Amino acid sequence: MTSSQPFVPSSPFSPSTGHLKKSKFTYKHLSQLALASTACPLRVIAHIDLDAFYAQCEGVRLGIAEDQPLAVQQWQGLIAINYPARKYGLTRHITITEAKKLCPNLIMQHVATWREGDAKWAYHEDAFAHIATHKVSLDPYRLESRRILACIKDVLPAPPIQRVEKASVDEVFLDLSAQIHSVLLEKYPEISGPAPYDDPTEYLPRPPTTALDWNTDALVDLDNYETEDDDPDWDDIVMLIGSEIVRSVRAAILDRLKYTCSAGIARNKMIAKLGSAHKKPNQQTIVRNRAVQQFMSGFKFTKIRNLGGKLGEDVVAKFGTEEVKELLLVSLGQLKAKLGDDTGSWVYEIIRGEDTSEVNSRTQIKSMLSAKSFRPTINSYDQAVKWLRIFAADIFTRLVEEGVLVNKRRPKTINLHHRQGGQMRSRQAPIPSGRPIDENVLFEIAKNLLGQVIVDGRAWPCANLQLSVGGFEEGPTGNRGIGGFLVRGDEAKAMKHSLQDDDSHIQDHGDLRPEKRPRSEHGAIQRFLSRQGTSHGESDEDHSSTHTEFDQAGASSSPAADLGGAQQLPTHQENNQGYEEPFIEAQSRIDSRPKVTSRIVTPSIETFFCKACNQSMPATGKEEHEDWHFAKSIAAAERSSGTEKATSTSEAKPKNPVAARKLGASRLTASQTPKRVEKGQSRLAFG
Secondary structure, X not given: OOOXXXXXXXXXXXXXXXXXXXXXXXXHHHHHHHOOOOOOOOOOEEEEEEOOXXXXXXXXXXXXXXXXXXXXXXXXXEEEEOHHHHOOOOOOOOOHHHHHHHOOOOEEEEOOEEEOOOOOOEOOOOHHHOOXXXXXXXXXXXXXXXXXXXXXXXXXXXXXXXXXXXXXXXEEEEXXXXXXXXXXXXXXXXXXXXXXXXXXXXXXXXXOOOOOOOOOOEEOOOOOOOOOOOOOOHHHHHHHHHHHHHHHHHXXXXXXXXXXXXXXXXXXXXXXXXXXXXXXXXXXXXXXXXXXXXXXXXXXXXXXXXXXXXXXXXXXXHHOOOEHHHHOOOOHHHHHHHHOHHHHHHXXXXXXXXOOOOOOOOOOOOXXXXXXXXXXXXXXXXXXXXXXXXXXXXXXHHHHHOOHHHOOEEOOEEEEEEEEOOEEEEEEEEOOOOOOOOHHHHHHHHHHHHHHHHHHOOOOOEEEEEEEEEOOEEOOOOOOOHHHHOOXXXXXXXXXXXXXXXXXXXXHOHHHOOOOOOOOOOOHHHHHHOOOOOOOOOOOHHHHOEEEOOOOOOHHHOHHHHOOXXXXXXXXXXXXXXXXXXXXXXXXXXXXXXXXXXXXXXXXXXXXXXOOOOEEEEHHHHHHHHHHHHHHHHHHHHHHHHXXXXXXXXXXXXXXXXXXXXXHHHOOOHHHOOOOOOOOOOOOOOO
16 A cells, blocks of 8 residues: 655655654644644744843934943943943942943943923933932833834734734744744645645654754754754754744844844743843844753753742742752652642743743733832922822823823723832722823822822821822724714715705605605504594595594494593594694594695505494404494493392392393394303303
8 A cells, every 4th residue: 555645755764664754743743833832842932132122222322332331320320231331340230430430431321211390201411310309211111112022023924923922121022833834834845735644643754854054043052862963853943944033033123223132942931031041142042942951951940930039939948959950850749749739840840941831912011100219208299299290191101102092902090009107008099981091181080099198197208109000901993083974175065065956856846755654553442442434435636635534423432432431542643744643632622623634645444334333444443343342232231230120129130040141141132142151161140
């Protein structure tokens, strides 16, 4: 039996077995790669990290040469140092005086600040000397971060293939799996077909190459049991394709925006992040699957994401080490016993390079905070209000960047935190949803919250004040303002002329104006109680008008009249506008009303003639009308029976019940005689 897959001459061939060499990866793994599944062993994740980002931003803004030492200053400290300055031994923990001694040609640029009373942040030369009246602004760096993110997204294919997660202001995760899958099928068509025998667990053929050119990227050494002489597998191929994509992204950022960045490429987010910091600046590191253990063993696990805080300290305290290579010797059971089942299992996997966290392309800001620590403290309401104005302006500027003006995203709540002495008090209020958010709205709500804090107790001296917004929600889509329903300019003029033409046409042909349609059906009560006369001798020409008449002759025979006049139920007549109006008048007033003529053409109504009333009735009310006559006859019989009781008691109740029933039946007309009693039924005697 021959295989359904054709033989590819360029594929590695094993003379000893006479078969194609097989990969350790299957067609299922290939399909998982297209879906960017976290369980796919061929998955490729990249982490891009801007080099000394704040310092780069200031260098680009000021147009400083790349080899010029530069540091970013905040008050009397340094928060960012570029790589040329680091060669002089500068760190973020030294003072400005020490930095100048180590690097005399160092340029120190203070961050932008909000000055008390200003409506916009700016760069102030003397900001470092006015800590009491200035507030730090990081908006310049946020704006540059957004430009870089937009550049990255522009280079990559559009979603859903594109998966980009902004991890912080200066770092981004990329899931390149889906894009690599497309490139892989183009370069290697031998794996683009269906799996042999339609079995996804079938192994892929080996890649048709024995050497890969990594283009001077930083390659991590392979694990001890691996060698470079081994033929590459598909996991090496996808890493190589991923490195080419990342290199193009980094080149675009440098060419368009003049920023350098480092990158790490690996099978998951955790290893990729460690890789981006492995070789800096302006380099990228590839951690192949065969090099993970070698790479991880050289780290302290406190450098791993989520292991640098209290959990990392707890692990160090319980196992007496912070080295990954030493913790690898600890069994899973021991980790679970001392850290708990879930935490122990997670630590066991993470130090072995296992991480299944997703690249979340929809990560968005959840809250915004603007704060100030006062040295010296502030002691009055007016001082606090000035800072609230700055906080509101600061937050609103960032909200604009988030799309609040176009109703893309908006916060629902605003919070004020106030610290006096060792006590921190908080107040919260909703942001009105029925009006646009602006700086004044935030400021007024913040003032009200501050007033609540002051009323509740001691507020001065104040050492720290914070204003934040949160509870972001997506704005409605597809809505239009009132302007969207209006027409202007030439379109409005054309519509006006069209309406004028229509009006003149109607005036010229007034007789052709359509009328309202009359009601062709009435409710059950109206059909039961009303009597309408219908003329039958009209010619076709007379059908253009309908006369609604009330029959005076039959008025005394109407059901309403027979009820003794105690209550007149409403009936209806049509007025000259074609709609019905209630009529609750005495019969004499009906007769005195002038005849109402309408131009509405009504359809002919089928009628029947009632001999008891001596008039025609609508056929649709025939059964109800007969029921009314039947009820009237029973009422008359009961009144007659009551009269007989008053004259003679002996005659009121016959001795023979059968005779009484016959007497009652004889008072009914022949057509109204009750039916005979069916088998199994009994007739009740009344009266």
